[in-house]
Amino acid sequence: MTIRYSKKAFRRDLILGSVFLIFGIFFIAEEPDNVIRYGFLVVSLLHLISGLYQLKMPYLKLENGKITKGGLISKSIPLSEVVRIRKFAGDYTLYTSDKKLKINSELVNKTELNRLDELMRSIDVPLDETPPKDYKHS
Template identity: 30%
Template sequence: MKIRYCKSVIRNNYGYGLTMIGLGIFAVYINSSSVFSYLWIFLGILQAGTSYYRQRYQYLTIKEDKLIRHTIIPKSIALSDIRRVKKFMDSYKIETHNQSLRIEKNFIEKESLHKLNLFLENFKPKVSATLR
């Protein structure tokens, strides 16, 4: 199951990246000897690349045995290792015995957020004897 980003998040990041590239090209046109002009182009490419990555891989993937949050360095948690799911107003915190994963609700589209809520409501975390 894929938990998707809001389209507005991806679109805004992509637009911001293109704007930075445009400003960088304009700055190079005005003053090609300035390193900062090229920095704008580089940062714009990074921003647009991040937007492309988010569109391709989306926010979360829930497979049969693990949950993966896609970032530059993807973070995954085995579903069997989950000890606790904390629900906050604007996020979820999923904890294992040695790591945690925060899921921000603001980035998730409404339909995917509904799927995630159903999954977390039906999910029964494994509680060890040491936590009781």
């Protein structure tokens, strides 16, 4: 089972990459001798690469009893070692005896958010849900 990145995160990285690229080209054209101006191009490339990665690769992958969170440095946790799951503000944190894996729900594709909720509830460990705070308006 795979859970994809949200389109919002993908678009954000592509827009930021494009904006930094435009600024980088403008500043390099104005002052080509200033090395610091090339930082815009580096940041632009990082955002564009991140956006393309999010387009091609899944955010979460569940296979062989192991959940893997994608990214520059991927993290894996065997589901059999999960001792506790905490849900706070829509994000899930899976705990083992020595590791933790945080799943950011804003990076999950909205159409697959229900599948993520079902997956977390299917794991046979306690699920700590922090209830929304009740504000009293006067």
